[in-house]
Amino acid sequence: MIGKLKGIVDEKADDYVLVDVNGVCYVVHCSERTIAHAGKIGDQLTLFIETYLREDQLKLFGFASAFERQWFLLLQSVQGIGAKLALALLSKLSPGQLANAIALQDKSLLSKTPGVGPKAAERIVLELKNKLPKNLSDQGDAEVYQDLGGAKTLAPVAEAISGLTNLGYSRDQAANAISAVIKEVGQEVDTTKLIRLGLRHLSKP
Structure with missing residues (x-):
């Protein structure tokens, strides 16, 4: 299982980054926020990885921080939220903003994410309000999102x-x-x- 990739940005698209690791290129699906922070073609890049194997399909999901990966998994513990919707939520809201929205039961903010309707937003709040990460208060990876707001x-x-x-x-x-x-x-x-x-x-x- 791949836990982390360190390589060079070979290509960037709307929903993935191609990472060159010693001549082997990996297609890594990421949130829009992570892609935006991936730098330019040729830049060094480190991504935390979650590997998904579904039938005959292997997918790598990449994250700018371990905290973002934690939220990716946490969101998918909610009924009806899969990898695609979890990435969509992380594209629109930073982990800090997500935690704030859940703590404040701000379902309207959550439902602004494409594909997340009022019922899904309500399920996210109900199922996660008592499961917020234990490292909520210190957020060791907050520097990754320091310019995005919400974390403070x-x-x-x-x-x-x-x-x-x-x-x-x-x-x-x-x-x-x-x-x-x-x-x-x-x-x-x-x-x-x-x-x-x-x-x-x-x-x-």
């Missing part, structure tokens, strides 16, 4: 929702409260302030 506020949002649930509120109540706070004050807020404002929102009649 991931930890405070998730921690604030967790904090409110520890205080006895349901996850739905906590997510709705934090979502309302972010809409009011923006995303550049630390965990403590999010919890305080979330409690204020929850105390309203």
